[in-house]
Amino acid sequence: MTKQLPHADVAVVGGGVIGLAVAWRARQRGLEVVLVEREASLGRGASYAAAGMLAPVGEADPQERALLAHNLESARRWSSFADELRDVTGVDVGYRTCGALLVARDADEASHVEREREQRERLGLRVERLLGSEARRREPALAPGVRLALELPDDHAVEPARVVAALAEACRRAGVEIVTGREVSDPRSIPTERVVLAAGAWSGAPVRPVKGQALRLRDPAGPGLCDHVLRFEGGYLVPRGDGRYYLGATVEEQGFDTSVTALGVYELLREAAEVIPGVLELEIEEAFAGLRPGTPDNAPIVGTDPADERIVWATGHFRNGILLTPLTAELVADELTGGRPDHALRPERFAVGATT
Numbered sequence: 154m155t156k157q158l159p160h161a162d163v164a165v166v167g168g169g170v171i172g173l174a175v176a177w178r179a180r181q182r183g184l185e186v187v188l189v190e191r192e193a194s195l196g197r198g199a200s201y202a203a204a205g206m207l208a209p210v211g212e213a214d215p216q217e218r219a220l221l222a223h224n225l226e227s228a229r230r231w232s233s234f235a236d237e238l239r240d241v242t243g244v245d246v247g248y249r250t251c252g253a254l255l256v257a258r259d260a261d262e263a264s265h266v267e268r269e270r271e272q273r274e275r276l277g278l279r280v281e282r283l284l285g286s287e288a289r290r291r292e293p294a295l296a297p298g299v300r301l302a303l304e305l306p307d308d309h310a311v312e313p314a315r316v317v318a319a320l321a322e323a324c325r326r327a328g329v330e331i332v333t334g335r336e337v338s339d340p341r342s343i344p345t346e347r348v349v350l351a352a353g354a355w356s357g358a359p360v361r362p363v364k365g366q367a368l369r370l371r372d373p374a375g376p377g378l379c380d381h382v383l384r385f386e387g388g389y390l391v392p393r394g395d396g397r398y399y400l401g402a403t404v405e406e407q408g409f410d411t412s413v414t415a416l417g418v419y420e421l422l423r424e425a426a427e428v429i430p431g432v433l434e435l436e437i438e439e440a441f442a443g444l445r446p447g448t449p450d451n452a453p454i455v456g457t458d459p460a461d462e463r464i465v466w467a468t469g470h471f472r473n474g475i476l477l478t479p480l481t482a483e484l485v486a487d488e489l490t491g492g493r494p495d496h497a498l499r500p501e502r503f504a505v506g507a508t509t
């Protein structure tokens with residue numbers, strides 16, 4: 154099977170945003186690249202299910218300093234990455250500098266939000282504390298019961314489906330060979346000089362699938378329900394700016410199960426409606442589940458396999474795959490062109506080679 158692949162210097166296994174961006178950057182550096190995707194079309198895994206939040210501040214955890222540093226660095230790159238994709242392909246990836254509001258509905262959640270504020274301030278991240286009335290002035294559809302919110306002005310969003318379309322077009326224009334509908338059972342059997350493992354939840358240990366159920370919603374009346382990303386206990390609502398919304402997401406350790414359950418959908422809608430009741434007026438376009446590629450420390454695995462110089466890991470991006478796409482692509486392109494960038498995401502921390 155793999156011997157039928159076109160000749161190349163590098164094979165990228167996985168046609169989601171990470172694999173596509175790596176393939177594009179590697180081709181720009183002069184390498185011959187073939188990208189292999191198991192599904193019939195590109196971006197059908199975590200990239201399809203992702204909300205597209207660029208949320209280094211909302212996702213910040215003081216226990217995950219290395220991840221935070223990489224998330225911040227990649228967030229800084231997104232604006233020019235989006236511009237470059239538009240210039241090269243004509244595709245607008247829907248980059249919105251919308252900011253986010255982290256919302257508290259009751260006293261317990263308000264104490265939690267206060268702790269989140271202190272932690273982020275200690276980390277040097279920009280946050281603004283808003284009383285309920287001020288939060289409602291900025292987002293009038295918020296429920297009267299919202300008592301406190303944190304504005305996170307540096308968290309933004311893109312549309313993953315458009316990012317996939319733009320990257321696929323950029324790859325084609327650059328001359329990346331794209332092979333879809335081809336399952337790779339053993340990436341090490343591909344006879345190219347280097348093989349990039351960008352197969353998301355299907356990458357193998359120590360990567361594991363973490364299920365997320367979510368909804369795509371639409372307001373037939375057009376935009377206006379909210380402008381910020383709204384984050385709350387149990388989920389988040391991401392406005393696209395044109396009347397479409399993404400409501401996500403459950404976090405479930407269920408292996409490779411991608412069923413959509415009544416309970417999952419009910420809980421997402423119940424939590425969201427307590428924050429912004431107008432969400433119940435929206436039409437449901439799609440209910441779906443995807444698989445985040447989780448790792449033991451929630452940070453991705455990026456770099457050459459310590460036990461096999463041919464293999465380069467570019468996977469395990471868990472909750473931050475869209476955000477980390479520009480940075481991961483550069484780090485992997487460096488690796489493929491002889492560099493060995495010094496960073497905290499390298500595979501050595503899991504001794505991955507020992508098990509393969």
Ligand code: GLY
Pocket residue numbers: 204206365401402445471472473
């Ligand atoms: N990026 C948010 C999530 O994975 O649910």
